[in-house]
Amino acid sequence: MRRRDLLLLIGATAGATAMYQAMTRLGFAAESPYRGPITLEGDPKGASVIILGAGLAGMTAAYELARAGYKVQILEYNTRPGGRNWTIRGGDTYTELGGAAQQCLFDDGLYLNPGPWRIPYHHHAILDYCRRFGVALEPFIQLNHNAYLHATEAFGGRPQRIREIKADFEGAIAELLAKATRKGALDEAVSKEDQEILLEALRAQGGLDKDFRYKAGDDAADFRGYARDPGGGLAAAPSNGEPIGLHDLLTSRLWRGLQNFALYDFQTTMFQPVGGMGRIGEAFARQIPKVIRYGAKVTAIQQDDHGVAVVFEDLHGGGSVEEATADWCVCALPLSILSQIDVNVSAPMKAAIDAVPYASVVKTGLQFRRRFWEEDEQIFGGISYTNLPIRQISYPSTGFNAAGKGVLLGGYTWGGPNSYELTAMSPADRIKVALDCGAQIHPQYASEFETGISVAWHRVPFTLGCAGEWTDETRRQHYGNLCQIDGRIVLAGEHASYIPAWQEGAILSALDAITRLHKRILASR
């Protein structure tokens, strides 16, 4: 019996769930570590858990533990849920470390996601929670062939359409390999029969002509587009542009921007919540009413054989000091914060907490009077890459082709000297840098800019950095210790995962932590 016939039989007789289980076993379904909603079986008998931090890890833990029968409470520094799951909208205010306060003046419906902003299709857990909690998603356009690649030293500083660089690079590669193949350079590695198919494939993929050349003509135009597009009626024939030569392509280094088109983390189809990433944190919070205490700044975490006591300042109550207690603790604070808090855990866990630096990241949102990138330049979503300090300009993945204003992500600088230089600046100066850099790619900046907002993550009071940065070495030495249950405390968050800096890592970390904690609690009776 063939594998597929078996599946058809299973589907017809046993229904969808059995079919899916069979598909997974037979290798048809994705091998995600997430296997759908968890079930924590067994009665916790009134046990209580205090959770620190109402980010996605903390709220996942609270939601699932409450469903399993635990008494849960969350202490949260901010006055909103979500943590780094955060959307800044018009009317919001934000004060960074150093005291600079910004009021967001964006128009209604426009926003900046300072933290996470996109969800890969293979982040099964967050997609499942969005489905269960009714968070509407829309495609996030990561890959846009009509956006730009730009480098100050390449092509006289003139931005190049990604599609032209991509088509011309792939065409040149295909032509070179076809030439090498026909010269016999592959004879040792590839059979003659396979070489024939390879040549056919190179021609098809690379836009080569019948003589395996990549040159101006219909074959290349199928990929790179035209100098003048085809039209209608008389005088409508298209004209072809001249491909960029290999030497210019290589020395421009613009090909560095092309790998984003293929990376697993950025492949189609990606998503964003309609209305901003913060919609996810808000949806989680609605599932756990009255569980979150906002404005609670944790200053100490102490455990003994009987329970956990957490000391915190009530920021709403003028800084009065309070204590909350529970049987167990899930600490979902960033390590950058936790490492500054008095916590009595084992030496190996403490060493792990102190071992992970946090990334320096700066994002700047810019509101413009009109969506000139769409109207003038036919760039609908996606990202332009540059070697300027802003590194990226990302175009909004919503409100396509409509009149009116829009907000660009005018800079997204991850790590490196530029991120530290920007962090050292005032928000107003960061916005000025974003405008000066962006105008080199979009001259319309000069006449269309209205207002901006900038977030430098090392100045964000509740996290002091964007995400934990592991190395192979720190992971080998510390990761296991970080994830162990230490007495009555277990950690959760993107830092306690193999998917750092992604929301999926935070959720999977929390699910793993509470699953183990639950077993420990049942076993400790």
Added chain:
Amino acid sequence: MRRRDLLLLIGATAGATAMYQAMTRLGFAAESPYRGPITLEGDPKGASVIILGAGLAGMTAAYELARAGYKVQILEYNTRPGGRNWTIRGGDTYTELGGAAQQCLFDDGLYLNPGPWRIPYHHHAILDYCRRFGVALEPFIQLNHNAYLHATEAFGGRPQRIREIKADFEGAIAELLAKATRKGALDEAVSKEDQEILLEALRAQGGLDKDFRYKAGDDAADFRGYARDPGGGLAAAPSNGEPIGLHDLLTSRLWRGLQNFALYDFQTTMFQPVGGMGRIGEAFARQIPKVIRYGAKVTAIQQDDHGVAVVFEDLHGGGSVEEATADWCVCALPLSILSQIDVNVSAPMKAAIDAVPYASVVKTGLQFRRRFWEEDEQIFGGISYTNLPIRQISYPSTGFNAAGKGVLLGGYTWGGPNSYELTAMSPADRIKVALDCGAQIHPQYASEFETGISVAWHRVPFTLGCAGEWTDETRRQHYGNLCQIDGRIVLAGEHASYIPAWQEGAILSALDAITRLHKRILASR
């Protein structure tokens, strides 16, 4: 003064329009033949134009001519606007040539676009009309790395994730070319300095390891994904899958499906109207109230020195024969229809009308109880390609990640023997073929199918085929004659464009035709 400084100056002093014009002249903006809304200057002094066909070409002509002051009327065979711009929704009925009647039983909100279903970013004219007429667009996901490539003879008939075939093919190509480069096979064609950069680029693009090999490991996983994805907490390290070998890749021929990822016509970002492609035709019709006469089947078109007379059957009036007259005529009927109508045009135009065959295309929509392709297989939009008669399965680009039902495009067969075989079948048999084929890719078909609908374009009464199929030879011989103004008649439609089978071709053809007609009319005074 640098080009860019000039633009900044223009933008700051003269505003957006001047900036855009300057950008275009300096080569920054796209070279589309569409230059924004047309203006037909000069008073038509009461001249009348009869337009045949309320598809996008006919309605574009009517809208723009009416704006310019002409008296316009449209005769339309169907009881709805749009022509091939058509969405079938639950409750609709459709009777094809041969008499088979189908009632669409799709749930509310679900639909099939039997004709056009996607809009490229570089189709400037239709995007502009959507903007002006308030048609909301959403991304159409054409390229989905997690959809399948499938061939009955490849990999035991087991569908392969596009991302794996794509990453492994590109990795193998990069490895081969790196090997050839290092052996000196490129020494004649590429300088040593450029070879060094080329190797760096091949490693970055191809997911090669430090020794320029494409093999199971972190570098390949960055592109092809994992056997087991990274997770959170303990035991969360990912595991890598084994890449598919070059011989298997080549002989599978699945690489044929990859070129869609790069073609200009299918590149990101594509669009569809929210609610179905038919929203565009409906929006055009709202702009020209009382202009369209529905249920009018044109049977003869006669012109003389004074005007044009069109004979038509009033299908609503039991087939009574009527005549409509005007000073001029824009005929936007498909050539497949027009070639069967008595029309007194010049011999060269008549020859052109008769010279263009129409494509045989079959589309089948299938409603399923749940969106198993998303829930079970993480396929969000995009297209799976197969060598089975259905050729494609396209997943809906709306309602992502939500519970509930969904409609797949369960088959889209363009040309070739399969399209004729399917056309010869009853709609019920076409649906059965779609189910049988589709179940080889998605075994869930067996348990989840509810209802389907199928359109074979050679049986569509109002067009008798999908779109005009030009060859280089017929275009050389006939295209110019087809597009000429013949006395008082000019033709319009996708067939009178260099963008056949696309709505953009229909609109650009109409704009070109009426621009020339208007000049002729003013000059004829």
